[in-house]
Amino acid sequence: AQSVTQPDIHITVSEGASLELRCNYSYGATPYLFWYVQSPGQGLQLLLKYFSGDTLVQGIKGFEAEFKRSQSSFNLRKPSVHWSDAAEYFCAVSGYSGGGADGLTFGKGTHLIIQP
Amino acid sequence: DVKVTQSSRYLVKRTGEKVFLECVQDMDHENMFWYRQDPGLGLRLIYFSYDVKMKEKGDIPEGYSVSREKKERFSLILESASTNQTSMYLCASSFQGRGIYEQYFGPGTRLTVT
Numbered sequence: 001a002q003s004v005t006q007p008d009i010h011i012t013v014s015e016g017a018s019l020e021l022r023c024n025y026s027y028g029a030t031p032y033l034f035w036y037v038q039s040p041g042q043g044l045q046l047l048l049k050y051f052s053g054d055t056l057v058q059g060i061k062g063f064e065a066e067f068k069r070s071q072s073s074f075n076l077r078k079p080s081v082h083w084s085d086a087a088e089y090f091c092a093v094s095g096y097s098g099g100g101a102d103g104l105t106f107g108k109g110t111h112l113i114i115q116p
Numbered sequence: 117d118v119k120v121t122q123s124s125r126y127l128v129k130r131t132g133e134k135v136f137l138e139c140v141q142d143m144d145h146e147n148m149f150w151y152r153q154d155p156g157l158g159l160r161l162i163y164f165s166y167d168v169k170m171k172e173k174g175d176i177p178e179g180y181s182v183s184r185e186k187k188e189r190f191s192l193i194l195e196s197a198s199t200n201q202t203s204m205y206l207c208a209s210s211f212q213g214r215g216i217y218e219q220y221f222g223p224g225t226r227l228t229v230t
Binding site: 109 | 157221
């Protein structure tokens with residue numbers, strides 16, 4: 001069974017500082033990986049996704065993530081955070097089921113706090 | 117823009133009541149999903165559907181059922197609500213085909229069972 005681990009429950013970063021959120025996955029085949037963000041009281045918004053090809057993927061809001069197969073990781077990064085980045089971040093993995101639906105398996109989330 | 121809407125943002129029900137949560141998407145997506153979100157547990161898949169009248173159990177289907185009579189609408193049913201079903205419920209939808217498509221989420225329904 002696939003699984004996702006986000007080792008950091010909370011992270012506090014100063015505004016303007018760089019950010020890295022960790023994500024490790026377990027999946028038997030080539031994974032499909034996603035990062036979502038959830039602002040308070042909102043649904044989830046997709047930040048970026050990795051299916052294949054270039055292992056460094058760019059997303060919205062200045063975020064990027066790097067897929068490292070050897071480490072089973074898909075860490076999210078941003079060079080300079082803004083106060084509006086304070087939110088809950090979820091890493092998720094999915095497998096390809098031959099064209100059928102496939103639910104996502106989510107990590108438990110990392111709560112990002114931005115210090116002024 | 118893809119739009120996934122959920123019938124209520126907040127809902128309060130009594131133990132034993134039958135509860136319906138409705139989800140509608142406007143992008144002609146084949147796949148629809150129901151998740152519940154709890155602090156410290158992340159999101160967990162309850163049920164999903166890949167076609168009208170088709171459904172598959174997710175990781176935590178106990179105590180829930182679903183209905184998909186039309187492509188754009190996916191309902192989650194709590195036959196007899198219990199306090200341990202107090203949670204945030206999120207609906208999502210996606211395209212289907214040769215590959216994996218991202219899921220688009222609704223704003224969520226926060227259900228409290230008293």
